[in-house]
Amino acid sequence: MTEIGQSAGNPVFKANTGDPQRPYARYPSRRQEESMELSPDWVVGFVDGEGCFHVSVQSHPEMTAGYQVLPEFVVVQHIRDIQILYALKKFFKGGVVRVNHDERYCYRVRKIEQLEEICEFFMSHPLKTKKNVDFKKFRKIILLMKEQKHLNKEGLKQIIDLAMQMNTTERPALERVKKTLENG
């Protein structure tokens, strides 16, 4: 029962409840997902297309500066390609695979130590699109956080300035936090 690619009806497959026109909509089991090996160059190409380096700042009264910095690395795919997300998790030796919305799932890394390792990977295997510019801002933020700079107001402002230079929908929210810090 552990072989890969057996016929329909085998419990390693989940039933296709979607479009009957899509012959590949029989989703692989986690066992199959984990068997996929990715090369560094493939990962760079795929992340150039589908990856996202994202930084948000949220109010958090218990933090010294009153705000919490939340950096994350995310790749979103339709459930039919969930095996790619598990393969990325295996490749980067960390992170989680979670529902994003509807039939979309994400591979997500939030732990600073794992984000540091991901930054090291993309420093030695540079992204080729302009996403690399975002990545470099993201890495600076991770390095500042490693030095605990996000715990004081000056460091937090520096992080927000970097995050605002990234390709982000968070800019209005970041702008608001920045103004609060400047007036506070």
Added chain:
Amino acid sequence: MTEIGQSAGNPVFKANTGDPQRPYARYPSRRQEESMELSPDWVVGFVDGEGCFHVSVQSHPEMTAGYQVLPEFVVVQHIRDIQILYALKKFFKGGVVRVNHDERYCYRVRKIEQLEEICEFFMSHPLKTKKNVDFKKFRKIILLMKEQKHLNKEGLKQIIDLAMQMNTTERPALERVKKTLENG
């Protein structure tokens, strides 16, 4: 004046008329674009994320079966990453880079001979996402066209059946052509 990466004002750069927050919005010249080297694995990863194998069928009274089959391989990017599109053109030794819509550009291949070569590449360097299932249908269509099967009604129906199994927004249009052929 031929060096790469000179300061703003050098004519190899086009002016940034977009978002002043985006430091990379100074677009590279075609000379810079062509200097980018892509590895096969990077191309596979990027196409897994951003590539599209597309087949449409259009009415064409001069063709024997009354319809023309139009297969194409397309990669769309924002203009900030137009250099990637030129690098793909160089990598695949063919195709064109064109405006898609607004600030989006596409790398597009339509010539059957070039599509055949692209199919050979993705046969020896398989896509890892479920896009590979679409690609295989696409390749079958290219092989049928190479054998001139698209010029008679039976071959055309076979091609339409394959195209309808792909991840496509063309399905209603293909369905209409199929019905016309069956009734004709």
